[in-house]
Amino acid sequence: MLIREPDDIGSSEITPYRVYMNRRHFIGRTAKAAAAAALVPPLLSACARPETAQARGSVEKGEGALRPMPGSSQERDWDAVRSELDEPLTPYSDVTGYNNFYEFGTGKEDPAANAHTLRTRPWTVAVEGEVERPAVYDLDDFLAPYTPEDRVYRLRCVEAWSMVIPWTGIPLAQVIERLKPTGKARFVEFTTLLDPEQMPGQRRRVLDWPYVEGLRLDEAMHPLTLLGTGVYGADLPNQNGAPLRLIVPWKYGFKSVKSIVKIRFVEQMPATTWAMAAPREYGFYANVNPEVDHPRWSQARERRLGEFRRRPTLPFNGYADQVAAMYSGLDLKRWF
Amino acid sequence: MSAAGDRRRRAAIKTLIWAACLAPAVWLGAEALWGDLGANPIETITHRTGWWTLFLLTTTLAVTPARRIARRPNWVRYRRLLGLFAFFYGTLHFLTYLVLDQFFAWSFILEDIAERPFITVGFAAWLMLLALALTSTRASIRRLRKNWQRLHRLIYVAAVAGGIHFFWGVKADKREPLIFIVIITVLLSLRVWAPWRRRAARPRQVPLTE
Numbered sequence: 001m002l003i004r005e006p007d008d009i010g011s012s013e014i015t016p017y018r019v020y021m022n023r024r025h026f027i028g029r030t031a032k033a034a035a036a037a038a039l040v041p042p043l044l045s046a047c048a049r050p051e052t053a054q055a056r057g058s059v060e061k062g063e064g065a066l067r068p069m070p071g072s073s074q075e076r077d078w079d080a081v082r083s084e085l086d087e088p089l090t091p092y093s094d095v096t097g098y099n100n101f102y103e104f105g106t107g108k109e110d111p112a113a114n115a116h117t118l119r120t121r122p123w124t125v126a127v128e129g130e131v132e133r134p135a136v137y138d139l140d141d142f143l144a145p146y147t148p149e150d151r152v153y154r155l156r157c158v159e160a161w162s163m164v165i166p167w168t169g170i171p172l173a174q175v176i177e178r179l180k181p182t183g184k185a186r187f188v189e190f191t192t193l194l195d196p197e198q199m200p201g202q203r204r205r206v207l208d209w210p211y212v213e214g215l216r217l218d219e220a221m222h223p224l225t226l227l228g229t230g231v232y233g234a235d236l237p238n239q240n241g242a243p244l245r246l247i248v249p250w251k252y253g254f255k256s257v258k259s260i261v262k263i264r265f266v267e268q269m270p271a272t273t274w275a276m277a278a279p280r281e282y283g284f285y286a287n288v289n290p291e292v293d294h295p296r297w298s299q300a301r302e303r304r305l306g307e308f309r310r311r312p313t314l315p316f317n318g319y320a321d322q323v324a325a326m327y328s329g330l331d332l333k334r335w336f
Numbered sequence: 337m338s339a340a341g342d343r344r345r346r347a348a349i350k351t352l353i354w355a356a357c358l359a360p361a362v363w364l365g366a367e368a369l370w371g372d373l374g375a376n377p378i379e380t381i382t383h384r385t386g387w388w389t390l391f392l393l394t395t396t397l398a399v400t401p402a403r404r405i406a407r408r409p410n411w412v413r414y415r416r417l418l419g420l421f422a423f424f425y426g427t428l429h430f431l432t433y434l435v436l437d438q439f440f441a442w443s444f445i446l447e448d449i450a451e452r453p454f455i456t457v458g459f460a461a462w463l464m465l466l467a468l469a470l471t472s473t474r475a476s477i478r479r480l481r482k483n484w485q486r487l488h489r490l491i492y493v494a495a496v497a498g499g500i501h502f503f504w505g506v507k508a509d510k511r512e513p514l515i516f517i518v519i520i521t522v523l524l525s526l527r528v529w530a531p532w533r534r535r536a537a538r539p540r541q542v543p544l545t546e
Contacts, residue, residue: 108375305376310437
């Protein structure tokens with residue numbers, strides 16, 4: 001198996017959020033978009049959301065409001081990392097206020113409203129299956145050996161909206177190497193917490209709880225794949241999948257399972273939640289692919305939150321150079 | 337009651353209906369101006385206008401059963417107004433898709449309408465409402481005579497199509513579209529079953545024992 005060095009990731013794909021914070025031209029650009037929108041009647045201008053500039057400005061000035069993670073992003077040498085990923089970050093309020101996490105309700109603002117009931121400490125992660133070191137780990141022990149990294153990734157939801165998010169996380173490959181899967185392991189399966197007391201959305205069977213997602217082992221080992229612990233330089237808010245979530249930027253958002261309590265190494269392709277709920281609409285791979293439409297809508301374009309016009313969706317969400325090789329010979333129309 | 341008093345009362349009721357039906361649009365516009373529509377305003381506008389279309393369509397369908405059951409035949413005066421407001425929100429909904437969501441990307445729009453049943457059904461419903469709105473004038477009623485009633489039965493087809501459109505558009509939580517579909521089905525079966533007609537045909541049943 002080819003395991004690429006992290007250097008293979010284009011510098012354009014990894015950007016510390018602080019770099020963005022210092023780039024005033026985003027504000028200028030947003031203001032221009034707002035001015036353009038002002039030419040069209042009021043509803044339109046609301047859609048281009050001139051307040052985005054404000055929101056971004058407030059993050060820039062008010063970083064103190066975000067709780068820095070000890071030993072993480074805030075003390076980094078940001079100049080050491082260069083970036084050409086010339087896309088403005090989605091404001092913190094949108095990243096944490098608009099997302100899908102059905103465990104806390106099916107509306108996009110439900111997770112932010114309801115996730116306060118989730119208790120993220122103490123938290124355990126069970127490692128099971130085809131692995132040399134199966135155990136139930138306390139989360140802090142589980143994470144102790146690794147140094148979290150900051151990565152700015154695009155996130156493309158299967159519903160055709162997208163964001164640009166500064167994550168903090170640990171390359172999953174490092175964790176997997178340490179856990180030592182056996183030769184039989186071909187897939188990794190991740191499971192979200194099941195506890196209707198803490199996750200009120202689980203009291204109704206909109207999905208077959210608990211939420212299960214999975215990756216092929218080589219996908220899991222890919223240097224872009226992260227176990228996320230933070231966003232915008234702070235701990236993950238509950239609604240974003242605290243305390244531990246997956247981040248797979250070239251796949252639709254639903255692959256990036258949240259609030260993980262179990263990691264299982266298996267021989268067979270795991271049965272994953274959305275693929276079971278609607279097999280015609282959601283597949284195991286779920287690679288972002290503008291050429292394979294969802295049966296109910298086109299995947300050719302997406303709406304980047306804060307933008308008015310839809311933009312074209314890129315193959316593998318723009319990470320084709322890094323990941324396409326893993327799928328050579330695979331019929332992406334069949335294995336959507 | 338005097339004829340003038342009747343007129344005044346009807347005008348007052350119509351004003352109330354106007355105000356109530358415009359309120360959601362005004363509210364939405366105000367929220368848009370305040371930038372209060374959340375992270376994805378276009379999605380919010382789409383969902384909100386769609387919801388009010390279906391709500392007003394259902395309300396319009398309820399007028400006839402309500403006036404028969406309550407024996408207030410005069411209520412029919414307000415039916416057209418409600419129906420036109422349903423069309424108004426349906427048009428806002430369609431324009432939101434056309435302008436805000438797709439920004440006149442005709443190739444994508446045509447593909448959506450042709451290939452995605454959820455959009456095909458919604459578009460068909462809007463076309464029906466358009467036909468009904470265009471023929472809602474007194475002149476049309478006179479000109480089309482019997483055909484007018486036949487044509488305007490399309491509102492049931494439009495409502496069912498709208499309910500299906502909502503149902504297919506939702507990813508997992510189907511409760512709300514199902515509630516609409518159930519209500520529309522009940523209203524439709526009330527019209528077919530028409531309990532008031534039977535009651536009118538037969539002499540009124542009086543309980544023998546009291």
